[in-house]
Structures are given as C-alpha cells and as structure tokens.
Amino acid sequence: MTGARFDRTPAEQGLLAQGQAIAEAHPRPAGRPLDGAELRAIFRALAPTGYLASTLPREAGGQGLSAAEFCALCEGLAPGLTLIGNHSVQRYLQQFGDAAQRARFLPALLEGDGVGAIAMTEPQVGSDLERMTTTARRSGHGYVIDGEKTWVTHGLSATLIVLLAKTDHGLTRFLVPGDAPGVRRIAMEPVGLRHLGFARLAFDGCEVPAEWRLGGEGEGLRGAKAAFPIARVIAATQAVRIARAAVAIARDYAEGRSVARAPLAGSSLVQHGIAHLSARCEAVSLLCRRVADDLQAEDVVATASAAKALAGELALDACRWTEDLLGSTSLEAAHPLATLAGDARMMAVVDGTSVLNHLVVARRLLPVRGGAA
Known part of the structure; x- marks a missing residue:
C-alpha cells in the first residue's frame, strides 16, 4: 500500500467544502428522523456533487469521483448528516440489474427523487446470513416474500428496497418498491443517528414479479x-x-x-x-x-x-x-x-x-x- 498523503488535492478540498455547505444548509432535526421530503431535498442538493452516483462508472452516470474524493465529501457531511445516502442500492442495480431494471429505478435514485434502502439484517441473526429466515417462494410468475428485516437505514422513507431473502437455490436479492402491498414499516428508536430513519420492515405475503429479482437465484452475496x-x-x-x-x-x-x-x-x-x-x-x-x-x-x-x-x-x-x-x-x-x-x-x-x-x-x-x- 502506498504511503499516506499529508495534504488534500484541490478537488478533495472543494468536495469537503461542498459537503460542509450542504450539511449546514440542511441541519438535521433534533431527536427524530428526516422525513421523506427532507431526505429527498438533501439528496437533490447532493446530486450535482456526484455523491449519489459515487459507486457508478462514468458511462453509467457516475462523475468519476475517486475514493479519496468521495471520502472528502462524506467527511464534510459529518457529523450532521453522517451515513446519509443510498449508494449500495445504485451499485447493486448497476452491477447486477438488467437494462430494464436500471432504466426503471436508477434515474430517480441518481436525481435525488428516490430513496433506496438495503434490507439484509434480521432480528437474532446479525451478520450470520446463513441463518436468515426471510423467504421468497415461487408463485406463478413471481415470488411471495415473508419475513422481517431490522436496522434498515432510511427504512421509513425508502421508495426502493433491495431485499435479501432465501429461495430454493439460496440467498437472492430482490427489488421491492417501498409502497408494495405486504410491506409494513416499524419505526425504531436508536440511541444515535436518528436522522437516518431506521426501521424494521415486515414482509407479509409481499408479491414481486420475477423480473424484479436482482441477479440469479443463489447470487445474493455476490459482490458484497x-x-x-x-x-x-x-x-x-x-x-x-x-x-x-x-x-x-x-x-x-x-x-x-x-x-x-x-x-x-x-x-x-x-x-x-x-x-x-x-x-x-x-x-x-x-x-x-x-x-x-x-x-x-x-x-x-x-x-x-x-x-x-x-x-x-x-x-x-x-x-x-x-x-x-x-x-x-x-x-x-x-x-x-x-x-x-x-x-x-x-x-x-x-x-x-x-x-x-x-x-x-x-x-x-x-x-x-x-x-x-
């Protein structure tokens, strides 16, 4: 590994300042999560910086931020807007989604009009994903999802959820719209980072079409x-x-x-x-x-x-x-x-x-x- 630099590049300094300016312009509310409108306003302000497309290559809408530049932008956002964002959703869509999925879901996320969330962790399971109990069983031309996820960042406001569930062939990712029938959100009361709107998400007979499966069955941990x-x-x-x-x-x-x-x-x-x-x-x-x-x-x-x-x-x-x-x-x-x-x-x-x-x-x-x- 290369040695550490003791100075920032002009680009990094500029992104640090942009992050600070956005955090100051959008102070987080005291003791409660950001609501959907507040969150989308922040995302729209972040969109021109490349923040929302940080995990995407230029040809897919990214702005070519280096990891160091992206970290400088994230540094500027903290501590007021620590960990805000939905970068993993965009990354999964770009890496594992097909053309139709990317065309349908990516634009809103990249423009700041959509809010993405990753639903992986389950109660009593933590990082031991092999013990996961959320299931997606085949039914007609799609799947029926049952189970519960916890500690879902932006879970209260998410318009698109990337869900990890068990199928007959192993762990598999699915795209689930936040307003899909059978999805229920339960607000959590964390000791900190309350602006992130952590939620438990319950899936009760939630039906999703087969074309919303993200990647193949059994490929849910690919790239994680x-x-x-x-x-x-x-x-x-x-x-x-x-x-x-x-x-x-x-x-x-x-x-x-x-x-x-x-x-x-x-x-x-x-x-x-x-x-x-x-x-x-x-x-x-x-x-x-x-x-x-x-x-x-x-x-x-x-x-x-x-x-x-x-x-x-x-x-x-x-x-x-x-x-x-x-x-x-x-x-x-x-x-x-x-x-x-x-x-x-x-x-x-x-x-x-x-x-x-x-x-x-x-x-x-x-x-x-x-x-x-």
Whole structure:
C-alpha cells in the first residue's frame, strides 16, 4: 500500500467544502428522523456533487469521483448528516440489474427523487446470513416474500428496497418498491443517528414479479464483500469527524471556564486530554486517507478494518472524555454533545464492531483457516 498523503488535492478540498455547505444548509432535526421530503431535498442538493452516483462508472452516470474524493465529501457531511445516502442500492442495480431494471429505478435514485434502502439484517441473526429466515417462494410468475428485516437505514422513507431473502437455490436479492402491498414499516428508536430513519420492515405475503429479482437465484452475496473496504473507510472518516466535534466542544468549554479563578484551559490535565485526542484524530484521519488512496492494495481489507476499529473507539473516547470535562452540563438531551455521544455509540457498531474489525486485522497478521469477514 502506498504511503499516506499529508495534504488534500484541490478537488478533495472543494468536495469537503461542498459537503460542509450542504450539511449546514440542511441541519438535521433534533431527536427524530428526516422525513421523506427532507431526505429527498438533501439528496437533490447532493446530486450535482456526484455523491449519489459515487459507486457508478462514468458511462453509467457516475462523475468519476475517486475514493479519496468521495471520502472528502462524506467527511464534510459529518457529523450532521453522517451515513446519509443510498449508494449500495445504485451499485447493486448497476452491477447486477438488467437494462430494464436500471432504466426503471436508477434515474430517480441518481436525481435525488428516490430513496433506496438495503434490507439484509434480521432480528437474532446479525451478520450470520446463513441463518436468515426471510423467504421468497415461487408463485406463478413471481415470488411471495415473508419475513422481517431490522436496522434498515432510511427504512421509513425508502421508495426502493433491495431485499435479501432465501429461495430454493439460496440467498437472492430482490427489488421491492417501498409502497408494495405486504410491506409494513416499524419505526425504531436508536440511541444515535436518528436522522437516518431506521426501521424494521415486515414482509407479509409481499408479491414481486420475477423480473424484479436482482441477479440469479443463489447470487445474493455476490459482490458484497468487495464493498467492505470503502464502506468501512467512509464510516471511519465520519467517526473521526464526530471525535473532532467532541474535542471542539471540550476546547470551547475549557477556554470559557474558570476553576478557582484560574482558566480551565490552563490545566495541564485538560491540555493533555485535548492534545492527545487531537493527535489521535490526525493519525486515524491519515490512515483513512491512506486506505482511500489505494483500494486495490493487497492488504486493503485489513487496513480498512483497522481504520474503522480505531475511528469507532476514538469517537467513543472523545465523547466520554468531553462528558467528564463538562459534567452535568452535557447531560441534557438537547446538548450537542448528547447527540454526538449517541452517534458515536452507533458508529462503533456500524460496518463491524471494533472486536470484529480487530479480528480481520489479526487474520491478516496471523493467518489461520476461517475467521471474520
């Protein structure tokens, strides 16, 4: 893998600024998910940047963003609009959809008029997809889907769902319109990232035509692992932004507070904490950029996992340390740090927990048969 760059290209700087401007223009609501209209307004604002087509080649409508450029744009959106987007839906449509499917569903997603969602995780199943219980059985000229999915990002507002279900030939992807009969949405109450509209989706005799099957039967996991590195480095990049925001709150508090007539910012304990967290932010940020610069590297799965693990831990540590510094000041639900702390807890789990990602790194360093994915 190539060495890390210590500076951004002009294109990356511009995309970072665009992300920040969009996040500032569309502040997320406090304590509730973005509704469909709010989400589509954000997507329409993002469409010209290439964000919605980031996983597509130029000939399919993409704007040719490099991974590093896309990460810079994602960094600018955080922490306000962390993890917003439906890139995997576009990627699956482009890679595995036929011409009719792409023509029907892609334009709305790329223009920001549609909201995509991925429905894979099930209650009591987690990442062990072989234990999945959602089924798609053949019926006439299509399939009947029964089962339940959970932790579906944008599940409350999705106009198109990419669903993973079991057929007689194995795990298979399907395209399910959000308003299809037999689809029921149940709102979830996460500790953080509430703007993402997480939902449980229940499928009760949901009928879909055979032409909405995405790829062949038994090909539901095809291409899934290839997306792990970019997904993890994006999550890591945005987790670092959460950490930086927490450190900024700590710095502002210390500069405006006095204890025993002495400025809190002059305390060596406070100085050490802020300096240490800031240094960790810089180090993990450089690791993220190193991963994004060379997604084809032989060790990219391990380094992306390392970045995600370190960034998730950093976000938690920064929020906890700042909570200790602020004391009761930070305990009100409306305090910005409360939002960051909830988001940090979520980011520590999204795209693999620290334990899982450390195991991926260990498998690279100590190769044995089997191991984490």
